[in-house]
Amino acid sequence: MAYLEAGPAASGPLVRDVLGLARTPRGAAGRLATTLLGADPRVTRTDDGRWALASATASPTLDGCRFAVVDLEATGTSARRGARIIEVAVVAVGGGAGGGDPRLVYHTLVNPGQPIPPVVDRLTGITDALVRDAPPFERVADEVLGALTGTVFVAHNVRFDWSFLAAELHRSRALLLAGPRLCTVRLARRLLPPLESRNLDALAHYFGFEIAGRHRAGPDALAAARILERLLSIARERGARTLGDLMATRKSERGTRHDARSESSAFPLPRSAFP
Numbered sequence: 001m002a003y004l005e006a007g008p009a010a011s012g013p014l015v016r017d018v019l020g021l022a023r024t025p026r027g028a029a030g031r032l033a034t035t036l037l038g039a040d041p042r043v044t045r046t047d048d049g050r051w052a053l054a055s056a057t058a059s060p061t062l063d064g065c066r067f068a069v070v071d072l073e074a075t076g077t078s079a080r081r082g083a084r085i086i087e088v089a090v091v092a093v094g095g096g097a098g099g100g101d102p103r104l105v106y107h108t109l110v111n112p113g114q115p116i117p118p119v120v121d122r123l124t125g126i127t128d129a130l131v132r133d134a135p136p137f138e139r140v141a142d143e144v145l146g147a148l149t150g151t152v153f154v155a156h157n158v159r160f161d162w163s164f165l166a167a168e169l170h171r172s173r174a175l176l177l178a179g180p181r182l183c184t185v186r187l188a189r190r191l192l193p194p195l196e197s198r199n200l201d202a203l204a205h206y207f208g209f210e211i212a213g214r215h216r217a218g219p220d221a222l223a224a225a226r227i228l229e230r231l232l233s234i235a236r237e238r239g240a241r242t243l244g245d246l247m248a249t250r251k252s253e254r255g256t257r258h259d260a261r262s263e264s265s266a267f268p269l270p271r272s273a274f275p
Contacts, residue, residue, distance in 0.1 A: 003017065003018055003178055004043070004052060004053045008046050008050035008051060008052035009051050009052075010049070010051075011026070011032070011034075011049075011051070012026060014036075014037075014051055015029040015032045015033055015036075016029075018036070019032065019036075037051055041054065042054055059242040059244030059245070060243050061241060061242050062232060062235075062236065062240065062242060062243060062246060065243055066093075066150060066151045067093040067152045067154050067182075067225075067228060068090050068091070068093075068105075068147060068148050068151035068152070068154065069091040069093055069154045069155065069221050069222075069224045069225040069228055070088070070089070070090055070091075070148075070153060070155045070161045070165070071088075071089050071091075071155065071156070071161065071217045071218075071221035071224060072085050072086075072087060072088040072089070072217050073085070073087040073088075073120070073124050073126060073215070073216065073217050074086060074112075074120075074164055075114055075115075075116055075117060075120055076117065077160070078163075079163045079164045079166070079167035079168075080163070080167070082114075083164075084110075084112035084114055084137070084164075084168075085112065085137055085164050085165075085168055086110055086111075086120070086124075086126050087107075087108070087109050087124070087126060087217040088106070088107070088110060088144060088165075088217055089104060089107040089218040089220075089221040089222075090104075090106040090144070090147040090148065090221065091103065091104050091222050091224070092105045092147075092151075092225075093154075093229060102225035102229065104218055104221070104222060105147050106143060106144065106146075106147040108134065108135065108140050108143075109126070109130065109131050109134035110131065110134055110135065110136065110137050111131045111133075111134045111135060111136050112131065112136075115128060116128050116131070123215050124215045124216060125215075125216070126216075137168045138171075138172035141168065141169060141173050144165070145169070145173075145175075148177075148179075152179070152180045152181065152182060153177075153182070154181065154182045154225075154228055155181075155183065155224065156183070156184045156185055156200050156220070156224040156227070157183065157185050158181050158182065158183035158184075158185075159183070162177065162181060180247070182246070182247070184203075184228055184231060185198050185199075187228075187235075188203055188227070191231055191234050191235060191238075192206070192234075200214075200220060200223055200227070203227045204227065207227060209223075211223045232246075
């Protein structure tokens with residue numbers, strides 16, 4: 001049920017993200033979703049055929065949301081191929097306009113239990129010696145969850161950060177990382193279409209600030225949080241009032257409007273990390 005908390009979902013994205021079945025034909029996805037949810041009284045179908053919580057309340061207002069902006073560094077680019085987290089940071093952003101500056105609420109180095117490749121060492125400055133005495137992820141998992149619970153998960157290229165945390169939580173706690181999430185790259189693509197690049201440096205330059213300590217989790221998370229605040233302000237100016245409004249502004253890379261869950265990574269895990 002946690003999957004549907006952010007809003008209705010079509011059968012294809014639902015089957016992909018909950019069951020981990022990518023590229024399922026539309027008809028087969030519909031049958032699988034019906035098997036999974038059709039008899040559940042907590043779930044209903046919308047007029048356009050999407051699945052939704054029967055008791056869903058109105059989407060929360062942006063001013064009422066708390067956002068957790070996440071950045072992490074890892075030994076590689078793919079959690080599925082065995083790369084591990086070496087640093088994680090979480091920055092809190094209040095939804096209300098003028099709700100205070102973004103603040104770093106959690107940060108730690110993480111011992112990945114594997115060598116850090118030279119290319120990562122050169123990019124981040126994080127060495128094997130630096131993480132030798134750092135805790136492994138399983139020792140910080142509860143603290144990371146505490147920083148994320150009750151928030152909208154945000155990251156710059158959310159698939160990367162989400163997939164690594166989902167894999168680590170599966171490994172250490174057998175939990176499903178679930179809940180609403182936003183990607184500042186995709187939000188910027190929708191709200192700032194003239195920009196040629198929406199990477200972190202380009203957006204920081206566009207909004208008039210520099211990132212000190214680039215390619216470390218803390219500074220990058222703080223930069224992404226500042227960018228999120230600017231994007232939220234733009235979205236409000238264009239009429240967004242709720243989290244649903246904000247998610248509805250997103251587009252797929254082909255330029256078509258799509259379900260608010262289609263950004264999710266697929267990790268078919270047994271139970272939710274969020275109550």
